[in-house]
Amino acid sequence: MSDLLALTEPGSVAAGFSAQWTDRYTHAVMDTFGPPQRVLVRGEGCYVWDADGKRYLDLLAGIAVNALGHAHPTLTAAISAQLGTLGHVSNFFGTPTQIALAESLLRLAQAPDGSRVFLTNSGTEALEAAFKMTRRVGPGRVLALEGAFHGRSMGALALTHKQAYREPFEPLPGGVEHVAFGDTTALDEAFSPAAVAERGPVVALVVEPLQGEAGVRPLPPGYLAHARRLTSDAGALLILDEVQTGVGRTGSWFAYQHPEIGGGIVPDVVTLAKGLGGGFPVGAVIAYGERAATLLGRGQHGSTFGGNPVAAAAALATLGVIERDGLLGQVHDVGALLREEIELCGSPLVREVRGRGLLLAVVLNAPVAAQVAAQALEAGFVMNPVAPDAVRLAPPLILTAEQAREVAGFFATLSLPTEPADVPTEGETR
Secondary structure, three states, X not given: OHHHXXXXXXXXXXXXXXXXXXXXXXXXXXXXXXXXXXXXXXXXXXXXXXXXXXXXXXXXXXXXXXXXXXXXXXHHHHXXXXXXOOOOOOOOOOOHHHHHHHHHHHHHOOOOOOOEXXXXXXXXXXXXXXXXXXXHHOOOEEEEEOOOOOOXXXXXXXXXXXXXXXXXXXXXXXXXXXXXXXXXXXXXXXXXXXXXXXXXXXXXXXXXXEEOOOOOEEOOOOHHHHHHHHHHHHOOEEXXXXXXXXXXXXXXXXXXXXXXXXXXXXXXXXEEOHHHHEOEOOEEXXXXXXXXXXXXXXXXXXXXXXXXXXXXXXXXXXXXXXXXXXXXXXXXXXHHHHHHHHHOOOOOOEEEEEEEOOEEEEEEOOOOHHHHHHHXXXXXXXXXXXXXXXXXXXXXXXXXXXXXXXXXXXXXOOOOOOOOOOOOOOOOOO
């Protein structure tokens, strides 16, 4: 333990320690993620340090998790204070932090009377709960989109589209159909009388307003409004997966609240996690209105740790700092600056930047995203090759304009990679 404590001291430099920790990792940790790119020991603000003392600008934030960056004083104080008072009690009892968090989420979601919240530990668990809610609507089909990623557990995996994730674990829970991404004609067909007669009614549509792992692909304007009309007419649930896009990531509390994305709709269910706890594991299901809120009754779902006092305190602190410090506006402004600076950086590799707020993908003119991410790591930037030709940027919401310009400067000096890089272009976790 002493060597680990030494590594976490500010300013500590322990040359060669990364190799030692990586070797220990390969002998102790199950090989589901591959070898770690670096062994990180400390973070502060938007920066992290590895075991050899090298500093990196963190443009991934634990895959859109560390909304307030690393070691934020308000967040760490809230977690410490709550753990020093009441850590865990089970859901046979209520706690003030649990209740206050549910109330805060309903307020931010502008949810109607009768709405309720179920608290979880992760995005996958939130999707599992939402998937179970679809079964309570009645027998029928659940629609998801091609390119969708909704998690790794069996129900969430059934909603996920990528065959490489699905195939090793089939048969998955049935009744799920995937329709073409952003294609309203394909959606119309799935709800058509002919499809209902042949394949049964649609009971739910599950969509991400921006598909994260598919390369940060926003749904086209008008799609969610069209989906809302179809689901309402069919008596089906409209479930929005905002695990990655929620909690201010796009410059609004929820991505669907942008008029050009959501068109003013009110969904039936929204799932959250990732940034909600600022790095502490917590997720949520927001059920809008009495119908959705009562689909899961007593004894039909549960969670030992879901909504525990410490997780709820972390989430309340995260939401509070975002409001207090005006981070929604900062995400909008710095995200727009980051996008513009990269698009104008003059690199022949950069084709476009897509996304919203501080969830962006730098789309490249060649399938060299893994090599670009490897070069970035060497240069002191953590970013994610989310697709062969796209690098994902999801930094802390506290990213500054100066830091955004540093990122653009990296892309401006980027050389065309010629050697393969051993960096995965997939593998989001929830």
